């Protein structure tokens with residue numbers, strides 16, 4: 001068996017043995033964190049920051065609208081579909097993601113924990129009203145300064161993206177949920193995440209301190225590689241498509257109706 005195949009079989013074995021497999025995916029499943037526009041060294045951190053929204057709102061929205069639309073127009077990739085299939089088959093319990101593109105949900109994954117939220121909606125912090133990204137052009141065109149404002153009667157408060165911006169804490173409920181899932185996992189799988197930004201970079205330490213096996217798949221080495229049971233140094237897409245196929249074959253062989 002060549003190394004490439006051995007890694008896939010080892011992951012399939014680990015997933016098959018587990019009863020509560022939790023998967024964490026990076027900023028852009030199917031690509032490196034670095035390739036994503038929301039990466040920590042990218043423009044997003046300067047122009048799409050909380051500070052930008054608060055101090056230069058017109059400039060912020062000028063930058064944010066086209067970028068958010070680009071992200072929202074992405075389509076689920078084979079890796080998203082493979083993960084959704086594994087979840088449907090009962091092999092993967094939960095998915096936690098750092099991505100803001102909502103592709104896991106669109107691929108069919110359920111109860112996805114989005115620790116950064118996503119780019120598909122806006123919200124009013126005064127009255128709680130939510131708006132879709134598609135409403136943004138109209139809201140901006142209706143404002144002299146290009147800053148979208150709440151249209152609730154008597155509100156008019158400047159809107160903000162519903163997701164987390166650079167420079168502000170992650171969504172507390174989502175982070176708490178992620179920690180809970182990590183504690184309950186009996187297998188923790190990291191896909192295409194560099195594990196460099198706190199607090200999510202600390203998440204794999206939760207299963208590790210409990211003796212829960214860790215699987216890491218991705219092109220970029222991480223600080224946890226030496227503690228992992230399986231490390232596959234490749235983009236997760238091809239690996240997870242193969243793992244899903246392996247488990248599909250095993251499931252059909254073991255199914256009495258097959």
Ligand SMILES: [Zn+2]
Nearest residue numbers: 124127150155
């Ligand atoms: Zn409002």
